[in-house]
Amino acid sequence: MRNSHFASALAVAALATLAGCSSDADPIEETTAGTTSDAAVSEDVEWPSEITLALIPNENVTDLVTSVAPLTDYLSEELGLTVEGVVTKDYQAAVEAIGSGQAHIAIADAGSLAAAEDLYGAHAVLQDVRFGASQYAAQAFTNNPDKYCDDEPVEATYPATGQTFLYCNGVASGDDNSGVGPVGFDALSKIEPGTTVAFGNTTSPAGYQLPVLALEELGLSIDDVEQVPVTGNDTLIMAVYNGDAEVGFAYWDARSAIDESEVPDLGEKVVVFGLSEMYPNGGVVLSDELPEDLRTEITNLMDDYSEVDPETLEALFSQTDWVPADPAAIDLAREVNARFSGE
Template sequence: MRIRTPLLAVVATGLLTASLAGCGARDESTTESSAASPCTGSSSADAADPSELTLALVPSGDANKLVETVKPLQDALTERLGIPVRGVITQDYQAAVEAIGANQAQIGMLPPLQMVQACNKYGAEPALQTVRKGKTTYAAQFYTNNPDKYCDDAPVTGANGLLYCNGTESGTGPAGLDSLSEMNGAKTVMLQSASSAGFVFPSAALKEAGIDSTADLDLTQVTSHPAAVLSVNNGDDEVGVSFWDARETVVADTPDVAKNLVVFALTNEIPNDGVSISSSLSPDLQQRISDAMEDYASTPEGVEALTAIYQITGLDKADPAALQQAQTEADSIGLGN
């Protein structure tokens, strides 16, 4: 198994660089069994408002670009809350969870699995979930530069100008999973094991097809969905996995993606990522943060800013029971809390 890692570890907005990757877990364990009822988080009733709030974001694509795109959000939250908000980009998904646990970050924009883990381990409230294209769920996709091997029908062009086969053009999973049996031994690029769409849900689907993602594939792991797309487009790998449809994030700069790559399978639906809020805050401030983010997401400038960050078109109240499905899938491939 090969792992490609970026040179950039952590970037903070403005002139400040924060090292959140080394945050240690608290000594006391508050971990609950992932089989327990969905975690809804906790708060600190008597906590005073802090002098500053830190918003942790997980890396997605170009971290330097993310630094710039998060500035409107941090400014809007600062204005609405009356507390300075500082945005940071963590080294990886788990670093964001541990930053919340160590109270180095009070707000996290996290993938679904990490929202559950932050709640189970540290009581962080799963406050909001993102909306994209009118949905609060999405599928992970398998795509290839070798459609003759994986497509049972002729690829069709979707509304976004990209190619699909095996009934995947709707973007709603599951679809085309019978084709996964062809992947045994294939050069495949996935994300790190903490990624719901980049590893967990695809690995669970492969397991159902009798394939172990780490033992039965010629596997490379990268740290972002765009990097996975480009690896398959460049011919370094035959199959890649990502959220649906990560090809849209690179096609403007790499237009041959539109003709080179075909999506051939979709996993079960995954609960969208969202916003977790630290249990170190008072319930009043937790609610104010949630309200401020929802309010900003309801404005045209908010939609523009959130789309630039993570292709978010809205925010809705979180559904802890739906989020728990991400942990259930992780458990199915041996990745518990």
Template sequence: MRTLFIALVALALLATACGDAETTEGDTTTTTSGVTTTVDPKADWPDEIIFGFIPSERQETLQDNIEPFMDYIADEIGIDVTGVVTADYNGLVVALGTGGADFGAFGPFGYVQAKDQYPNIEVLIQSIRFGSDLYHGQWFTNDPSICDEPPVVGALENEGGTPVIKAGDEVAALQVGWAFGDAGLEQEVLGDGTEVDQGTACLGSLESIVGKSVAFTSSTSTSGAVFPQLQLLNLGIDVENDITYSYLGSHTDTVQAVYNGDFDIGLSFDDARRNIRKDADDNPLHPDVGSKVIVFNITDDIPNDVVAVDGDLPDNLKQAVYDAISKYLETEEGEAILDEIYGWTDIRPASEADFAVVRDAAEKLGVTED
């Protein structure tokens, strides 16, 4: 009996000792032997983060659009967030790689270039547009004679690796002249009642661009240069000798240049024609862009643009920013702002493996680094 009593006392003491030292995962307090210590999960966070963007639209407009986005993230994570628009892809690569920015919104090749130059950079977020994490570049013109058949209202989509014409409301990318209404996609009407022309498309051979003037976006733009130039290379078309070309800097600028008649052909993501249909106050700018600028070919599918991050930042800060952006997209303001900036409708965690196709294209063109 005495032996049983001693054993029971020993078990009780052991249970008490175990109860005196406990940590609850996810809590901010740790109790050890009756002493409570508060653990701040943000202790190793910086006081401010810098979020860099590249100009897919006019730089001053983009700066205005990102301000409410940055304010929302700041409110959600509890530290200051400053948005900066760099001059081009290369500017953001250098900024993120050398500590001038903490997060950056990149096109796929911009990210690949950044990762190759600065291995500490990681891909964090893959954007989604209307359920798809893929997109393509589009070739467009102001010259309908490039078309094999007269252009029609519609859009191009890859099916089995071949471009086909489909209705504008049956493709992944939101097309110019379409807007979401109560019943789904419908004719876009601006605030003053102006109807935006729905985008036109045709099928035209890339061989027809020989001797033409071509507006690329940036040498490091996946949809605005890298994939289109790979198409030309595969067709035996010499970019340096068979066409005249310029890099205009942004997708908006290439659409505007072809609309104005300054270039015969332009490249952009699908569908950057929307960028010049109206101004920031919803007033008509070029509501006829959909009928005047005709899409006649597209590139192979490309992984959507991403948000990359300085890999040395704390993991819980990266997750907090991811969660804030995901939450912002669920708001009416966030849906409108991110549609206006990049056409995002959702996000998912990104995977490095998704970008092998982009690296392959860059290596074939010899543009892995500038």
């Protein structure tokens, strides 16, 4: 899941991290033909001859440069203009590229979509679909179900892998296991001062931000618990499994990240007792400098890309589709940005 974290003012210096995705690694050039910096564009504004799509690098930037070509080539051919791909250092740099006019399309996390809208009047148009959903919940799990479960834990099948795990408080039952929250998250009120709690990185919506917001809504302070900081969803799960923490947080259902052959009793010892409200997946944001009719065309083309080249979409972003962005979901990302900016 893409993580988000924005300071109240994003550093313009991040723009220096942009590097061209073309094979000769040329720097980004300013687009001049037909572009407009006027915030109020109309449908009869001439389209630019070239636009830039910003992505975040994977472990091997060269692979990304090569693999993004089917998407940019598709857009170029269908739009009748040149679409160049660029790699940015991080999501913050992608947002700044949108704001400065160095990029016109960015594929980023949900926090970046909200930040680009708020800072630069950009337009969040699409959200990623993974495991059939464009949103996901943080899950709360424990090795002490007697304390956090109001009912007897029941087995349910995690549909993405077919694995069987224990759930309580109405989170799941049998084959009814959608991962849709909120449900059972008010059981966090049973966390007492001094309880050991495993949190993920502070930039993680599921591992840190959504749980902290929920605790605060229940009148609990994160400073009242004994924080067990870990990185990675597998280590979050194992911290609770091993008894280093009584409660932990991760995305639904992160227990599937653990090799069953190595920890065969994981689904019995670690019980999920609550799901947070739904947080949006990342997606696509478009610069306001693009004419409105061009934004519409780009949105429709990218929305259709899962039918044109599903293999590339899966390889690039580990997703199966893009769907129209949900403004209410983006508002939650905006709320998270506001709460955790500067941390």
